[in-house]
Amino acid sequence: MTRKTVTLSVVGLVLSIGVMAMTGSAAAPGKKGADRLLKNVQTGGLKFQQIGRMSFATDGVLLVADRGNGSIVAIDTGDTGSARPLKKRIDNVDKLIAGALGTKATGVQIVDMVVNRINGRIYLSVIRKQDGISALLTIDGAGKVAAVNLSKSRHVRVTLPGNGKAKVSNVTGVKLAGSRVLAAGQSGREFASKIYSIPLPLEHGNSAAVYSTETYHVAHGRWETRAPIQSFIPIQENGKTFIVGSFNCTPIAKFPIDGLEDGAKIKGTSVVELGSGNRPVDMFIYKKGGKSWLVTNTDRFHHRNKNRRFGPSQYWGCRIDMKYLGAKETNEQAARRVVKYLGANDTDEKASRRFAKQKGPEGMEVLDVLFGVKHIDQFANDKVVVLRDTKGQLSLESAVLP
C-alpha cells in the first residue's frame, strides 16, 4: 500500500472559501434527478441496523449512516416538491414523535435532524429504545409527522471497507462533496478514524472504489495522535478541497483531501478553539453582512460539573468568521473563544446574563438563537431549523441567523 503524508501549505488570510458545490459533477452522465447520483438502485427491503447521522445531497437524495454495520445508504426520497417550510414551533416534539411510534418521550432517541433544502421538509432519524427499531420520520410545514416507507424506498447501500474486516462501528458523518461522498468512520477496537471517499454515482453493493485516509491531530506542535472525526463539512478554498472537522473534544481543524491516495495520512490544522469540553455537533456555512460564517452547535462536556458551568444548557452554538479557517499549520495560535466559567451557585438567570456578555475574539460570536440547540440544519442561507432543548423539553422551530 502506498502511504503518503500530506502537509498543509501556507494559505493566505484572504481566502475564497465556500461550501463544496453540491453539483454531483462526476455523477452518471445522461441521467436525471436522483439517478445522476445513484447506480444499481434497489427498490424496497431497506432496513437499518442502527440509523445514524444524515445529510441531504441533491435531487432529494438523502444520505444516511447505518451505524450498526458501517454502511452508507442513499435514499431517493422523491421529495422534490414545492417549498413548505415549518410554519410554527412544535413544542414537545419528542413526545409527538414518540407517540407516533407508540411509546413515551423517554422511549425514543432522536439521533439526527436535517432539512430538505428543496422544500423545507424535516427528516429525523430516530431509535425506539425498547426494541432498537430504527425509524426515518418526516415533519412537514404544518407539523405533521410521517414515516418514510423504507419497504418501498429506492436506495443504494455502500459498506465502508475495513481491510477485509468490517471494523467500522460508527459512522459519525456523511456528506456530499462535489464529485464524491465523504464519510467519517470510527472503530470500536483500534483507536483510529478514517475519512472514506466514495465516488459518484454511488453504486449499490460496490465498495471497491472506496478509499480511506486516516486523520491525525497535533497538540501544541508536539503530540501527534490519531484523531477520530466527530462531525465535518467539506469546503473549497482557492480551488482546493478541505474538510473542516471536529473531534470528540479538541479544536475544530481543517484537513486537505485533494490528491490523496488510499491509506494516506492527513494531519489537521487547528483553526478554532471553542474551549475544552465542547463537542461540535452540526456545521454549515452561511453568508451575511459581507462575510462568510461557519456555524456550529456544541454539546458541552462539562455541563454537569457545577464548578465549570457554562450557561444553563448543555447545548450552545456560535458563528465563526471564515477568515479563521486560513490558519497555518500549527494550532499554537488557533483562535480561542473567550470562556468565563460560571460559579457553582449561579442561577440559570445569572448564567444567561453572563453567557450573553462573553464576547470575543472578534469574529467568534455566541449566538443566542442557538442556545439549547441539540441539532441544527440549514434550509436556505440564514434560515435554519433547530431542535432545541429547554430544560429537557424538546422543540422544533425555524430560526433566522443574525
Add this chain to the structure above:
Amino acid sequence: MTLFPVSRRTTAASLLLAAVVSFPGPTGCGSGSRPPETGHTTPTTPVGPDELESSDGHFTLAIQPETDDPTRIVIVVSSVDSAFGKENSDRLEGLIEVRAEAPLLGSIERVSDREIRFAPSFPLLAGQDYVVRFLPQLGHDLAGDTLECHYRVPAPEAAPAPTVTALYPTSAVLPANHLKFYIVFSEPMQLGEIWDYFRLDDLDNDRPVPRPFRHTELWSRDRRTLTLWFHPGRVKQGVNLNVELGAILTEGRRYRLSISGDWPSARGTPLGTAVTREFTAGPADHQQPDLAKWKITVPAARSSSALVCGLGSSHDWALLHSDVRVETAAGQPVAGAIETTDHESTWTFTPQSSWQPGRYRLAVGSVLEDLAGNSLERPFEVDITDRKSPGSTPAGTRYREFTIQP
C-alpha cells in the same frame, strides 16, 4: 395472541357490565355512537364471532395479527355495501387508528369499495396494550358507529435478567493512560444515551471521577459487546481536556468501574444488580508492543496442542481475536481457535487439525494495541519534536515465523 380482555359474548350481563363500567379496559371490541376522546371510549354493543372483531351490522372492524409475529398486525374494516366506493386514498386518512400513547404511524389503503386496510409502519411493542378504532364520522360522510377493539401484544416469556458475561481487560492493574474496556453482555442491550449507567470512582479519595468516558456508542454488530472508552481528550498529552482537567487515572490510586443494574436489555429486563470492577492504576505505558519479543512455545508435530505466545504484557482483547492469526509460510491461513489468558498477556491458538511439520508464521495486524493504545504501528502519542521518539511505521501486517519440527 391475546385480546384484552378475553370474554366476548353478547349477553345481557355483558351489556350491563359494559354500560356501567364505561372504560376501555375490560372490553375487547365494541361500537359507539361518536368518536371517543383520546384514551377514553364508551363501548355499548360488543359483538363479534371472535375476539378480534367488532361490528355494528354495517361495518366490521377486525384485527389480523401475523401468525408468527404478534407485533405485526393489519386492521381491516369491511362494509356490507360499497361504502368506500367514493373514498379516494387521500380521504382515507384518519378512518382507522391504532393508538397507544397517541395514534400510530401507518398506511391505509382502499382494497375495494367494501374494504379498507391499515397497517402500522412499525412493529408493536411487546407487552403493550393498543386501542384500535374505526372512526367513520371523522370528516367523512360514512353512516356508522365508532367501532373499537383492544389488543395486547403478548409480553415475551419470562427469561433471566441479562448479565455481563465478561469485562476486559481482566487485569487488576491498568496503566494510568489506559484507554478502553470491552463489556460483553449475554444479550443485546438497550441503546441510546447509555452514559448515566456508567460510573468511575476514585476509591482512595472516595469520590467519583468526573466525566471520564467518551460519549460515542461503539457496539459490536450483534449489539452484545460495547467498547467503553475513557475520553481520549483526557488521556492525550497537551490536549485541552488533559491540560485543564488532568488525566483520568493517577498512578497508585485504586478505582472502581460500575455498571448500573438499572440498564435494561433490548427486551426491557434490567441487569438487576450493578456490575463492578476494581483496579489499581499502574505506571503509564508509552512503549509499543514488540512482536519480536513474544515468547512462542511451539507444539510438537502431529499434535493438536496449542501454540502459546507470551506477549509480555496485557494487550487489547478484541484485537487479539481479530488481528492475530496463524498462516503457513506461503500465507495460507490455518484454521483454529483463539484464546487469551493471563489477563490477555498470553495468546493461544489451537488448530482444528493436527500440526504438520513445516514453516509457519504469525500474521499480526499493525493495529494491534496494548491497553494504552500503543500499537505495532505507532505509539499512542508521537512526540514530533523528539527525533529519538519512535514515529509512525507503515500500516499492514507484521510477521513472526516459527517452525514445527518433524
